[in-house]
Amino acid sequence: MGEAEYRISPKQLRRMIILETGSIGCLFVTMWSGKENGILTVMLSIIGSLIYGGILMAIGRIDGGFFAMTERSMNGFLWRIAWLIYVLRFAIRGAWILSYMEFLIRETLFDGSRLMILLPLLVICGYAGMRNLEGRARFVELLFWWVVLPLVLLFVVGLWKADFISVLPREPIRFQELMVGDYHLMVLFLPLELLLFRMSASEGSDKKVWANGMRGILLAGLWVFLVYIVTDGMLGSNWGHDTLLGVTDAMELISIKSGGLERLDILMILFWLVGGIVTLSGYLFQGQQLLRRCLPFGKYYGVAAVWMTFAILAIYFCFSTAWEWSEWYLQYACIIDFPISIVLPLIIWLLYRMKYRKENRRLLKQQTEKAVKEFCGCLLLVPVLFHLTGCTQRPSIEERTYVESIHITPDVNGYQYQCMLVYVDTQSPEYVTVAEDIEEFNQEYTCMTGGKLDYSHLQGIYLSESLYEPKVAEDVLEDIREETQAVLSTPIYQDGLEIGEQKNETLGDWLKAAREQIV
Template identity: 25%
Template sequence: MPEEGKNKGGNAPRSKGERKDMISNRQMKRTLMIELFSTTGLFLSAMAQNLKQLSLGMLAAALYAVYFLCIGNHYQISQVGRIRKTVYTVRFFLYACFLGTLMKLLVSKMLLGGGSGWFIFLPVFLLSIYANRGGREERARLLELLFWFVFLPLFVVLILAAKDVHLEYLIQGGFHAEKSIQVFVCFSSLEILLFFTGERREKVKALFFVFGLNLLIFIVTIGMYGAKMAEASDLPVVTMIQMVRFPGGFVERLDIFMLAFWILSLFAIFSAYCFYGTFFWGKGKGSFWLSCLFYGGVLAIVSWNQLDLQTLIDFFQTYVLWLDLPLAVILPLLNTKRRKRAVVVTMLSTLLFIVTGCGPKRVNIEERAYVLAIGVEAKEERWKVSFFLPENERIETEGKSWEEIKKEFQRSSDKELELGHLKAVILGKGVEAEDFKEQWKNEQDYAKTVLLFTTQEPIKEFEKIDENTRDSLGSFLVELAERNKKEITIGDYFAGRGKIPDLSIRKGIPTL
């Protein structure tokens, strides 16, 4: 079987250090699959709202991959000067800090209910040191062992979720260049192709696998509950997994089960950046102390970092787009010959043409009207809609269609209508559920996990409850549905699952 690092001289004996860097093409392919997939699969579904935005971002990422495939066989990072090595080390150090903090936050949020994720990160950190100490061969063996543990459960979940996919959700909405750029940034780890010198054909197979699996996850995630659910969630894939149920219900918390395997995938890319950030300095006393400084710095920053998940993602995404990606492209060009450089510049110009553009107009938080609940009544073919906002604020509008109602809302408020935090919709007198479905089938500005209720009570009665409740009417109704185990979402109803629960008011308190 072909091996990376194989000498062209034939049967010359290899040193122990050289043997540590020899891996088979199969090991290379599987290592690339895990390392390239872990972060893209986790966040890609939050970056685009439809296939148009996704496809352009992935096209740019494919060109980015072709660039590294073309230049990789002529570029040896271990042979570049000290300044460039230092730049690579600093960049990969920042990636390792980001990924380490990401693991800690995921564990804290999803597994420990807000507790410290330190006790999970520390074993992963120590395992990374152990695996990297054995060289590329030791890492490849470990990742080959993890391969099926990472991907097999994911394929099972995607198969179970496929039956609930609504293909029409994938083509709704317009095109925004900003979303395509965010998709492209998700693939920044493609640079690690430079560190593999095996057969290009095997690298291409790994890339097809990663791009194809990411496309499949996007289709299932957005197709199940729409773009707004993914956009409103820090972890769109985990949200999708939470909706999936195994036949027979023998796994209640599938999201925890899956996240445990995803941590293994994140371990792969975390240990990769730790390895790539130090190995090209060679062996010796100086490189040993550099490795100690590298790993010690990562441990210190991950331990100290107090950023929340969304702030961490936003900050690092900005850094990657404006600083890291240009460096990733420019550094290899410093070694290319003039003719090859012209080809590469042409390719990069095409890439820049694709990923640059004016994104949608940004609306500040204070300029948004966050709707928490909606009450709808109908009379003489006109809808009367009550929008319940934070701090007991309400706005009432009327119209013959949902589009007309939204326009009336904008005339009544100086803020932008925002349905991303919507928790509940109440269908009152005169409103048929099928009419509501027809009006909202093309609406993409809310999550399909919004709870749906019917009632024969006047919506005015719920306004009184909103005034007296401690939090908001929307949060109150969510808690009520959870206690009574009558949680029917808009996504459930649109998919033909379940019966909409009916709300009544007894002594001023809503009941089911």
């Protein structure tokens, strides 16, 4: 049976959207929504997700679906490349979820070795991934109420304990910050991309499928919204913003005394775990399907699923902690993944249209008026898309202030930071201020100049003679490592000495030496 012959009901489509999008989205919403006026950000992101999901649904519903459209509009090599791009992106997302789940399990459920946590998790996800679309839809539908009902009920109860004052919008509302926050949150709605591959399999009229799809996106958004206001209302924006486990911390604070179980929140974490597995297995399943299309796996779901599982595992090992993964993933998803998720289907659609037009020129002549309308619609979409990609929010190459070197000396109020700056317009190459740490230093700079320092081209860190000792300088260097883009190979110099007299040491050497001294 070919993939196109499988059929799912609109209800199944809706439930897949809610579970796959909501279960992971809720866990990160507080962390990524920004510190101030997060509620507005979340609201904006829900609106954004409806637009985003709508575009994907429209593309996925065209003719024989996204699979057929892609494979008809490009030659074999190109569409295979396109599928491999999707596979890679899904594997990265899977690895990120895997790292988070490993962290969640370790912190809350099972403090065992990494292998002991990962092994059963991957077996389950792989098993869930090796099936056809109907089997997948049934699996999600079966678990739907088991996951959604307890979690939603818990957070509805949590509404009574939340402090809404801290959630309500505050003055001043900076539109630009809101949009950046909203853009970050759009990353949470990336599972909607799976709609591309499912729309054509949905049984029923277009109207019914669309209605169910949009309801699914909206309900997922509302679930995210509920979790946000409860978590933020209970933890406050600072705490929620600072921890990967904000949601589970909030659940702990809800602490319903059930009588039978003292810590109901642990039971509830199991439902998050199930939700996470559903999303992870969703990427695994879709990756497996795409792999079968572009590689000669044929009808062997199992083999493709195993390959996809290994791909996720291999990528997962690129970062060692969930924090690193989340930080990197947010950047990657904002700059690369999310834009691709919308640009690639659009390109494929345009290619399809062009080919279609060539083949049916005569027919299209009669439809010119319609095509003009479509074109106008596309034009209207461009500014929306431009905003969604977040390009407008990022400072361009010439607007950045690059730091060439940092000079640090102790001061009564902390440290004196002196930076050699590289301005594109060759203005003052030096900036000096006193701060307790590098974060404060950066903030000072932003307050004074309105710009943002970029450390990606840092040539060296210069320490005064009293600081030139790994153990003494450890705090400062850790700070720099965490707060800037400084790489471990950045040289460390002693201030006042000539370059020829300096030892050949790097930031990595010093951090290692400091840790060893502590041990």
